[in-house]
Amino acid sequence: MKPVTTQQPQPPTPAEMWENSLLQITDNCKADTxxxxxxxxxxxxxxxxxxxxxxxxxxxxxxxxxxxxxxxxxxxxxxxxxxxxxxxxxxxxxxxxxxxxxxxxxxxxxxxxxxxxxxxxxxxxxxxxxxxxxxxxxxxxxxxxxxxxxxxxxxxxxxxxxxxxxxxxxxxxxxxxxxxxxxxxxxxxxxxxxxxxxxxxxxxxxxxxxxxxxxxxxxxxxxxxxxxxxxxxxxxxxxxxxxxxxxxxxxxxxxxxxxxxxxxxxxxxVKRGFNYGELSDAQHRQALEATFANGDIKGYKAVIAALTDGYASIGYKRSYSIISRLKRFLTNKRMIEIDEATKAYRFNPQYYY
Structure with missing residues (x-):
């Protein structure tokens, strides 16, 4: 009985690698995670x-x-x-x-x-x-x-x-x-x-x-x-x-x-926190209600985007870096909380300002 031989896969040729490397404007290239x-x-x-x-x-x-x-x-x-x-x-x-x-x-x-x-x-x-x-x-x-x-x-x-x-x-x-x-x-x-x-x-x-x-x-x-x-x-x-x-x-x-x-x-x-004196309690509450109008928000990137829109709705339009510091302030004050299990952020209406 002849021994069974398994054929090893051949490495791709330069032509195959070249074809696989070509990109077109119509390709669906996803953003890096x-x-x-x-x-x-x-x-x-x-x-x-x-x-x-x-x-x-x-x-x-x-x-x-x-x-x-x-x-x-x-x-x-x-x-x-x-x-x-x-x-x-x-x-x-x-x-x-x-x-x-x-x-x-x-x-x-x-x-x-x-x-x-x-x-x-x-x-x-x-x-x-x-x-x-x-x-x-x-x-x-x-x-x-x-x-x-x-x-x-x-x-x-x-x-x-x-x-x-x-x-x-x-x-x-x-x-x-x-x-x-x-x-x-x-x-x-x-x-x-x-x-x-x-x-x-x-x-x-x-x-x-x-x-x-x-x-x-x-x-x-x-x-x-x-x-x-x-x-x-x-x-x-x-x-x-x-x-x-x-x-x-x-x-x-x-x-x-x-x-x-x-x-x-x-x-x-370098200011490491958010200047809480810029906005009143009522303004924060209005912005946070707008931010979380559709419920909890999962993920850091998503909550930053939502906070950007929520605070812009009350006229407080700020850069990404400012909103990220604002998010830290809100978290420290427990105005927003995160569920460690699901990584979802939620509005805490019972916060103490």
Whole structure:
């Protein structure tokens, strides 16, 4: 009896790849799904990647723990908001530098920030320490995890430099960035990476840094405040969305990052809240009744759009960033509330102004 042979699928030819790559104006191309926000700006969408950069000890990982916690909570942590689709709630966190002990401290911070118990591990949160492996092994393991783990929406790679031997090698850098673009597009996920800056200036390190700046959807820069070394400032020098207002945070006695709302960025004070004196109680109530006239509103983007229209109906027309700060004010005052289970916002008519 002859052995049964299975024919391996052939890779697509250049002609087939070319035909599949052609676009027409009549094609139905859907907008990228927004999944990560910071201070009202979109910093992450499915099918793209972003990065956090900063000098050594600038608290980059602390910042990334807050971003990851927002995605795991699928809600708000500091100024970050995560809104992953129902079928993409699994998060992969890959650390390439730290020991298992310090990695476990990162896990603890993420769970605490997300409001989750620390005596059990969430099924939709995968954390891997790849410190012992070579760059090609790390790349192969990450690709395996992404391709075989169901329901992935977000992948954190802390740090991307360890996926290559030579940080200034153009071929290696192009290969790594090409992998990020391929993974995000093929699996419709978002990848957030971490890369150090040069000691002498604010440029990201090596050829990989140049490629990252050219291809990333958003680049967040984390730097210690010149005026207060205990505070780190987060800005977005490169962003495809609307400009992101800067954010500041410190680390409390438990080792958890906490937002500093009244921090002064240089000589300019950034208003971190909504000026409640601009509108009266009656005006807020009228605008909120208009906003929620059709019931609860699910999702951050949808509630911002509804608030924009609701407040415009009373003559208060403001930009996206102003409405995002207004939304935070309304939430803090419990004028609007969110159902953590359904992520739906609702008007609370019994609020105290």
């Amino acid at each position: 927004e999944v990560l926000y910071c201070n009202g700006a979109v910093i992450g969408t499915l099918g793209n990647f972003s990065a956090s950069t900063g000098k050594a000890k600038s608290r980059k990982t602390f910042n990334v723990t807050a971003l990851t916690a927002a995605a795991l909570k699928n809600g708000e942590v500091m100024a970050y908001i995560g809104e992953l689709p129902e079928n993409k709630r699994t998060i992969l966190y890959i650390d390439t530098e730290q020991s298992p002990y310090h990695c476990q401290r990162v896990i603890w911070r993420i769970l605490r920030l997300a409001g989750l118990p620390v005596d059990s591990h969430p099924k939709n949160f995968k954390f891997a320490s790849l410190r012992p492996y070579s760059p090609e092994q790390r790349l192969a393991m990450i690709e395996y995890a992404i391709s075989t783990t169901p329901g992935i929406g977000l992948v954190i790679i802390d740090g991307i430099r360890d996926l290559m031997y030579d940080i200034n090698n153009a071929t290696e850098a192009t290969n790594v960035i090409t992998r990020l673009m391929s993974w995000t597009d093929r699996y419709q996920i978002h990848i957030h990476t971490v890369l150090h800056q040069n000691k002498a200036d604010d440029n990201v390190r090596g050829h990989i840094g140049t490629e990252l700046n050219n291809k990333a959807e958003t680049v967040l820069q984390i730097a210690k405040s010149i005026d207060d070394n205990s505070i780190s400032e987060v800005t977005a020098p490169l962003i495809r969305s609307i400009d992101m207002e800067p954010m500041a945070f410190s680390v409390d006695d438990e080792g958890l990052p906490k937002q500093e709302h009244d921090h002064e960025f240089g000589k300019k004070t």
